[in-house]
Amino acid sequence: MFRQLSARFGSPVAMAIVTLLGMWLIMMVTLPQLQMIEYSLRPNLLPAQIGGPDDRLTVANYVTLFNNDIHRAIFLKTIWSSVLVTLLTLAVSYPLAWYLAKVATPRQAALCILLLIVPFWINEILRTYSWFILLAFRGPLNEVLLALGLIERPIRFLSGDAGVMVGMVYAYILFMVFPLYNAIESLDGNQVRAARDLGAGTLRTHRRIVIPHAKPGIATGCIMVFMLAAGSYAVPALLGSPGSRWFTQIIYNWFFEGGNWNQGAAYAFLLLVLCIGFMSLVMKLFKVGLGDIAK
């Protein structure tokens, strides 16, 4: 590998490339993850006990999750809520991506994409905070609903999981729209017209032509959104309440309130396994590879 690099760029540049890449992949990407796993397999000990008889490998930190009813329930809730967020985001994004890729004129599409990109650049915290104001107990949404006579007293939107999920769909929607748009855009318009000429209705055209073609985009969007949702700390912290805690908040507490990093590492690793599991499942279901996702 080094020979190919130095043949093209000369040894000094090749050396720099290998050093930088190696440092990154070893010191930042690989070793910290391995260390986290190792940490998760050790008990939480006082400094004096380290290296002593109690310092041995154990799965006790993983067993905690299964014995603690509250943590287990939050873990499961995080999974299914993230799946729900992913499906909701897909449903909301699909018509938009279809419009951008195949219905809009190039000028309309260019304008819409600019309008999409601008909020995408805005801080996730601020985007979430804007929902905090909107959904507040005495906030504008409640006032509007009251004024319209749709509700009799204000609703506490910020006390359950619904507020968190709405905020997540809002925060991560563009990670779904862009992969979908890229995938649908590459579909030959003649295929859609042919399907229509042969008598297929709108639903059928989408089910048989557009969706199969957009599979890599759907897979990429779903993987990204699920990962972001399951791993989100900001949205549940801002829009949730103590009653609607997310798994990431439990992890945070182990580190900075419980002071048990080993336990926290085990929970963090479970979250990582969850995300990898979801990714593998989606890649298998949609028959796409890693190369399709990075596009």
Next chain:
Amino acid sequence: MTSQRLLAFGLKFYIVVFFAYLFLPLIIMSLATFNDSRFPTVTPWGGTTLRWFGELWHDGGMWHALSNSLMVAAGVLVLAVPIGISSALFLNTVSSRAKPFIYALILSPLLTPGVIIGISTLIFWRQFGVSGGIFLTVLGQTTFIAAYVMLMVMARLQRFDRTMERAALDLGASQWQMFRRILLPYLKPAILSAAVIAFLQSFENYNTTLFVAGYDTTLTVYIASQVRTGLTPAVNALGLILILITVVLAVVYELKRRREVAAMARLKGG
């Protein structure tokens, strides 16, 4: 035919609703900055005021967090941009059986939740006696931002015409001259865009930073803590300023990118 038209109308309507959904929360948040009320809201409207900008100006914690954010972003640029360029050059040059594995490794930070990158960085550096702070924030953020830089540089590198490289060497340039005078200038637009994105990613990051920042609170972490504890419309004033800066940056960046794409299309067509 009428059902077709109804569907087309429905789609248009949906698009309008979608963009309203996208912008309304941000507009309401911005409006709340000007409401003369102890709490950030637009209902009820207590009169128009600019005093929250003044309060923000005198908020020492905000300035401190801002300076931390800028230092972190500078550190991330210094590390992530060269690493990202190196990875792109590596993937573009090397053919080996280990390459798919290395490629997967390079992409893996993008598919790892930010909190986990923060946690593993924190744990890894503990054995060297390094605890959370600006240094770890730079390292944690670089872990995934370098991969974004790689993707952006790679996209341009793949369109590079390697006959230019050979021509330079045939005309007597050294490999270093070729790299310095041909390849780097060609990559420059992608490197600049990647630097802009890297800066923003760093500035905005919350999930990773939360775990590695220690007492060196960055601006994003500061905003989040203000929302959860001492919430006043000063947060909205800060948000509004950040949004305005971001919007200007985003529009400039996007228009510049489009000009480049158009120029490229002209070159190809002509």
